[in-house]
Structures are given as C-alpha cells and as structure tokens.
Amino acid sequence: MSESISVFNRLSQGLNQVIVGQSILIQQLLVALLAGGHVILEGVPGTGKTLLVKVLAQLIQAEFRRIQLTPDVLPADITGTNIFDLNSRDFTLKKGPIFTEVLLADEINRTPPKTQAALLEAMEEMQVTLDGESLPLPDLFWVIATQNPLEFEGTYPLPEAQLDRFLFKLVVDYPDEASEKQMLLNRQAGFTARRLDIARLKSVATVAEILQARQEAKQVKVSEAIIDYLLGLVRVSRQFPDLALGASPRAAGAWFVTAQATAYLAGRDFVTPDDIKAVAPPLLRHRLLLKPEALLDNLQIDGVIASILNKVPVPR
Secondary structure, eight states, X not given: OHHHHHXXXXXXXXXXXXXXXXXXXXHHHHHHHHHTXXXXXXXXXXXXXXXXHHHHHHHTTOOEEEEEOOTTOOHHHHHEEEEEETTTTEEEEEEOTTSSSEEEEETGGGSOHHHHTHHHHHHHHSEEEETTEEEEOOTTOEEEEEEOTTOOTTOOOOOHHHHTTEEEEEEOOOOOHHHHHHHHHHHHTTOOOXXXXXXXXXXXXXXXXXXXXXXXXXXXXXXXXXXXXXXXHHHHHHHOTTEEEOOOHHHHHHHHHHHHHXXXXXXXXXXXXXXXXXXXXHHHTTTOEEOHHHHHTTOOHHHHHHHHHHHSOOOO
16 A cells, blocks of 8 residues: 555645645545546636546556537547548558547537537547447546636536546645745746657656555555545534535445545545545535525525534534
C-alpha cells in the first residue's frame, strides 16, 4: 500500500509545482482519480482548469484527448462513426476522441443535450455502441468536464440524470495573492503552459500503478457504524426541507468509495467520520437540488450540505 501512496504523493507535488495555489482542489481531484469517478470542474475562464488536466495526464503517462464542445458538435464527433471505403467496398470504423484514457470535455454546457448524452453510456458502462456493436473503452477511462458558471446565454444545463454520473463537482476559484505572484514568477522563468512545456514534465507514475492503487483502495475497511452514519446523512438529504432532490443510491455508493479513497491517501486502512465529511461538498453539490423558495432566499448549496452534516450524530 505504501508504494501506491507514494505515487499519489509524487503526483500531488508535481501538480502543485505547476498549478500553484490550488492544493485542496488537487487533493480532491486525486481522490476522484483513485476512486475512478468522473469530475466536473467549474470556474471562470483563465483559472487553469485545462492546464490542470493536461499536466495530470502527462504525469501519469496517460493518453489524453480534448474536445472543445460547441453548439454544432454532433454525437459522432465524440464517439466516431463507420465510414465507407470506396477502395475496399467496406465500412471502416473511425474512432472518436472518446477512445482515450483521460478525456477533457471542455465547456460541456455549451453543447446540446443530444451530444451531451453521447457521453452517458461511455461514462456509466465503459463502452461505446456504434451501429449495434459495443466497443470497450480503456480501463482508466476518465472524463473531466469543464464549465463556466457565469454564462447562461447559449448554454444547455446538464440534466440531473447526467450530473449524477459525475463523481465530484470541483469549484476552481481564483488563487490567493501569493500564489498568483508565484504564477507570474514561473512565467518570468520561462514556463508558459504551452504544449512543449507540459511535454517536458517528467512523469511520476504509470496508468498501471493508478489501476493497482484503485484495487488497493477498495480493501479499506468501512465499519458498520460508519455505513450507518453515511446512510443517515443520505436519508437526511432526502428529507431536508430546503431540497427538492436529495442524494440518490448511486450517490451513496459514490460516497462510500470516495471515503475509502480519502482514507487510503491518508495512509489508513479504515474509514473515519472525517473521511465521510471531507468528500461531502464535492460529492453532493451537483446532486442536491434546491427548492425554488430556497433559491429566492439565496441559500447556497454548500451551506445546505454543512447543515446536513450537522444533523446526524457522529459515531464514536
């Protein structure tokens, strides 16, 4: 177990050297990587969302593809299609960018629902169906989608069914003053975040090591008291007066595995209540739906999550 943990420590150090001032975000992203769950990165333009994903893919030697999603992108542009070859008089499969290990779906809320839905089967079933044939995706297959929270014109909000397929929603905020100064110093030293700069970064892990760590994280013990605590939080979310939609059974399962991943990265072979609490905001903020009157009262979803955590006694 210790060797795999050191791999993630090296990943954290490598990411923090390039993406300064986002240590909590990086830690949560590594939890999602270990748990094998897809991620939404939400933040205003220019906060390093795309760079973060590119650097992580480089550090683990993973195949990386990026899709710039716009209103005219079609499902076939993501999944691929069968093309008729005049020379061979036969159809040839041209695979789309979804056949990769790390897929960055940039500005996912800018593309229509039909194209968004092209990601559904792949994210849940780890396969793509083209002309009736099911094609498997790589074992690591990991989708990271970005979106801008400030733009509403010409956007298509993701439906709840698709949001629930993302493990985490991570909010990328502005860096603090010291971190932003370090970014400028890095630029002065010659790092411009271009493709060549990223390609020069030395990898610190392999895809095989990540997959091995995932198997090890599944062995982390979760006591019955912790399971009851988790289920208590889920039930409270479903009955919470300010919420129209609480946590689903899929959310409960995701909460379980991300708590295991959090404990594993902390070097423990058992889950504590603090592990459950630590992953609650990124796990729930895109799954819980506020009632209209709660929105009018300007309630924030992270505040509601904190209230839910306060309503269930912590097991001793």
